[in-house]
Amino acid sequence: MQINDIRVDGVDVVAPAGRIDTTTVGALEQRLSALLAAPRARLVIDFSGVEYISSAGLRILLVAARRVQQSGGALVLCAMGDAVRQVFHLAGFVPLFTIRETRADAVTRIASP
16 A cells, blocks of 8 residues: 655645555554644545555544544545445444545645635
8 A cells, every 4th residue: 555645725635545454554544643643633535546445444544533533623534436435334434424525625624724
């Protein structure tokens, strides 16, 4: 898995590519932890390059969502392909996250004024 990140309008955008599973989730967890250490973190996770996500990946996202909520920040997921979206639906995770169709929509949703 490859992880790219950029900052857009005060929002950190993380874009993993490939598979998020037990062998790759550690790298994503480290990247998210570093970004979530900031108070009131604003974070978008772009799934456009993700072909698969396992329960280990879902767990990391749930932990990230809790950390963001506790710090008064914001987390938005975006650009999910059908396979990833189906995993979120089957796991019952869709109501737990703010999900947008595009990166631009996600950034706009939580960008600093």
